[in-house]
Amino acid sequence: MVDVAVIGAGQTKYGNHPSGLKGMWAEAAEHAFASVDQDFEPRLVDEAFIGSVAFGGGQLGNTAALLTEHSGMEGIPVRRVENACASSGFALRDAWMAIKSGQADVVIAGGIEKMNDLSAERRRYWLGVSGDTEWERLAGLTFPGTYALMARRHFHEHGSTHDDLVNISVKNHMHGFENEMAHIRKQVSFEKAQSGFMVADPLTLYDCCPTSDGASAVILAADHVVRQFTDDPVWLRSSGAGSDFLALHDRPSITQVRATQQASSAAYKAAGITAGDVDLAEVHDCFTIAELMATEDLGFAQTGEGGVFAREQRGVRNQGDVCINPSGGLKSKGHPLGATGTGQAVEVFKQLRGSVESARQIRDAEIGITHNVGGSGATCAVHVFGRDRA
Amino acid sequence: MSEVIQWQGYLAMFDQDALMIQSPFSLDGAIAFGSDSDYTTMAIAGLHLLTSRGFQVTSLTSIALVNADAVKSATGTEVLSGEEEHQSDWNLLVGEEATLVFTKSLERDLAFHGPSELEALDALFAADIAAAWEAELKSTHVSQGAYVSEAAYLEGANARLGLLAQSKGESLIWPPRQLDAEGERIAAPSQPLLASATVESWTKLSAAGAPSEFALRAPVLGGIQTVFVRFEQGPCGVFLVADDEQYEPEIGDSVSFVVRRIYAQEGLIRYGMKAIPIQS
Numbered sequence: 001m002v003d004v005a006v007i008g009a010g011q012t013k014y015g016n017h018p019s020g021l022k023g024m025w026a027e028a029a030e031h032a033f034a035s036v037d038q039d040f041e042p043r044l045v046d047e048a049f050i051g052s053v054a055f056g057g058g059q060l061g062n063t064a065a066l067l068t069e070h071s072g073m074e075g076i077p078v079r080r081v082e083n084a085c086a087s088s089g090f091a092l093r094d095a096w097m098a099i100k101s102g103q104a105d106v107v108i109a110g111g112i113e114k115m116n117d118l119s120a121e122r123r124r125y126w127l128g129v130s131g132d133t134e135w136e137r138l139a140g141l142t143f144p145g146t147y148a149l150m151a152r153r154h155f156h157e158h159g160s161t162h163d164d165l166v167n168i169s170v171k172n173h174m175h176g177f178e179n180e181m182a183h184i185r186k187q188v189s190f191e192k193a194q195s196g197f198m199v200a201d202p203l204t205l206y207d208c209c210p211t212s213d214g215a216s217a218v219i220l221a222a223d224h225v226v227r228q229f230t231d232d233p234v235w236l237r238s239s240g241a242g243s244d245f246l247a248l249h250d251r252p253s254i255t256q257v258r259a260t261q262q263a264s265s266a267a268y269k270a271a272g273i274t275a276g277d278v279d280l281a282e283v284h285d286c287f288t289i290a291e292l293m294a295t296e297d298l299g300f301a302q303t304g305e306g307g308v309f310a311r312e313q314r315g316v317r318n319q320g321d322v323c324i325n326p327s328g329g330l331k332s333k334g335h336p337l338g339a340t341g342t343g344q345a346v347e348v349f350k351q352l353r354g355s356v357e358s359a360r361q362i363r364d365a366e367i368g369i370t371h372n373v374g375g376s377g378a379t380c381a382v383h384v385f386g387r388d389r390a
Numbered sequence: 391m392s393e394v395i396q397w398q399g400y401l402a403m404f405d406q407d408a409l410m411i412q413s414p415f416s417l418d419g420a421i422a423f424g425s426d427s428d429y430t431t432m433a434i435a436g437l438h439l440l441t442s443r444g445f446q447v448t449s450l451t452s453i454a455l456v457n458a459d460a461v462k463s464a465t466g467t468e469v470l471s472g473e474e475e476h477q478s479d480w481n482l483l484v485g486e487e488a489t490l491v492f493t494k495s496l497e498r499d500l501a502f503h504g505p506s507e508l509e510a511l512d513a514l515f516a517a518d519i520a521a522a523w524e525a526e527l528k529s530t531h532v533s534q535g536a537y538v539s540e541a542a543y544l545e546g547a548n549a550r551l552g553l554l555a556q557s558k559g560e561s562l563i564w565p566p567r568q569l570d571a572e573g574e575r576i577a578a579p580s581q582p583l584l585a586s587a588t589v590e591s592w593t594k595l596s597a598a599g600a601p602s603e604f605a606l607r608a609p610v611l612g613g614i615q616t617v618f619v620r621f622e623q624g625p626c627g628v629f630l631v632a633d634d635e636q637y638e639p640e641i642g643d644s645v646s647f648v649v650r651r652i653y654a655q656e657g658l659i660r661y662g663m664k665a666i667p668i669q670s
Contacts, residue, residue, distance in 0.1 A: 248628065
């Protein structure tokens with residue numbers, strides 16, 4: 001079967017971006033095209049998959065057609081992919097499958113979200129739209145509340161504490177401080193993160209990711225055409241995906257995310273690796289408790305030991321077992337919903353090629369993964385990237 | 391004096407086979423509804439009490455202040471307007487203040503002696519909540535994003551208001567589902583869940599993070615509390631806390647459920663179950 005390589009990747013800076021959808025997407029695509037070692041032109045792309053929740057409007061229908069039209073790719077098959085915050089993780093999976101199936105040789109996968117051009121009043125309407133509208137929303141829940149329920153239960157069942165979450169927040173802000181593309185480039189002290197404004201008890205402001213604008217794009221190529229574009233590809237060794245009940249109350253456990261377990265298990269197996277082989281992981285830390293639980297569900301810590309993992313600083317860059325969120329994660333780098341999944345892939349691509357800012361380069365990185373979750377865990381895509389093809 | 395019964399967050403008194411139920415709150419010397427109650431929620435509580443005492447109430451006649459659909463979903467009792475050809479044998483009388491009387495006979499003199507003391511509501515709080523509900527109930531109050539449409543609300547109303555679960559093999563399913571893994575349609579909800587459950591987690595969401603449906607009232611309430619509970623029969627659910635400001639949950643607490651207002655939009659009040667602590 002065809003192997004798939006990443007030959008280019010780029011993104012906008014996350015945060016309050018001055019451009020609209022078209023401008024942001026063009027910027028991300030431009031960076032991705034420019035990152036390809038040999039000359040690359042958008043007309044070489046066979047097909048496009050663009051993730052977006054379409055938060056707030058802008059261009060609700062046929063988003064992908066509009067964006068590719070404004071980035072030199074008009075006329076190719078395109079579609080918008082929507083799986084909440086995992087939209088572009090699944091766009092990446094679809095792009096990978098398009099090449100694996102032999103239908104395309106060069107594909108672009110990306111994502112975009114414009115979240116900060118809404119009034120505060122209008123933005124409220126979009127809070128928690130990817131949870132169970134009929135049952136969770138009518139119980140007053142948006143995602144801070146949903147993840148707060150998970151956190152309190154994890155504390156109760158496993159003895160983790162809010163200080164463990166504080167450690168995650170401090171680490172991710174430290175990692176993101178050097179990242180020029182990060183939304184919040186600010187180190188945070190343990191004491192400050194410990195005493196943040198309560199958003200959803202027990203989660204404070206420092207446990208929650210920001211609301212970001214941003215776009216990201218990754219260019220994939222089939223093995224038989226890779227050498228036209230680069231001698232230094234990063235191989236997308238596998239893609240795993242899973243799903244779970246949409247509502248928290250329907251799941252067997254609220255302290256584990258089954259979709260993550262399914263996705264990572266499938267991805268590791270297909271790539272022929274174990275969690276212990278992973279050097280860096282871009283993990284979906286929309287809330288700090290999400291990262292804590294993900295370290296367990298991805299196999300970096302035993303079930304119930306995510307708090308200990310955080311307490312012992314085992315996810316810190318060039319210090320722990322594996323670097324968790326070298327980009328700063330959603331907490332610091334930002335979370336433009338539809339752009340997050342492929343934005344994670346941009347970070348892994350650059351880390352494995354040794355092209356991030358030197359201060360935050362992970363030493364001797366060979367294998368990296370991305371972990372992109374939709375909502376409170378209804379959907380998840382995990383991808384394994386390697387310097388080696390297999 | 392009649393015995394005063396605390397029931398589903400209200401106060402109730404019997405006079406033989408007649409029942410008076412009232413709000414436990416007062417405002418400026420008058421009986422007043424709490425932050426999420428109205429005549430409909432109190433009528434449902436009264437019917438639950440009558441049923442628990444062995445009375446059969448298949449239908450009752452009432453004026454239009456009571457939402458007949460919500461009462462039917464929550465209790466199975468038909469509410470007639472009084473203009474129908476077939477009259478019921480129960481009547482629901484609505485008081486000027488927050489009181490209701492269930493009686494079989496309109497001829498008999500009723501003698502209820504209510505409680506001498508009620509919990510006084512803060513006047514500013516009560517005014518802010520009333521203003522918020524008034525704004526929510528306007529037909530022009532619409533959503534610009536996700537919300538529970540009338541069709542979606544009505545589709546789940548029996549399961550929501552009656553806590554009715556689907557039965558499949560040995561297990562109960564709640565909230566209801568459509569098809570199973572064999573592609574078979576799961577039977578409609580018909581099994582009542584035990585009306586008590588255990589708190590497994592809880593949170594209090596700040597007003598700024600609340601869904602837009604609660605945007606007008608959450609600031610007045612200082613945020614909104616939600617509990618994640620497990621019923622004895624297995625299913626779990628998430629519920630707002632009734633009379634929110636009066637109870638801080640803990641994991642392991644036992645709670646029961648009462649019908650209250652959830653939110654209103656485009657002129658339609660969405661009712662649902664809220665959790666209320668079981669006093670030990």
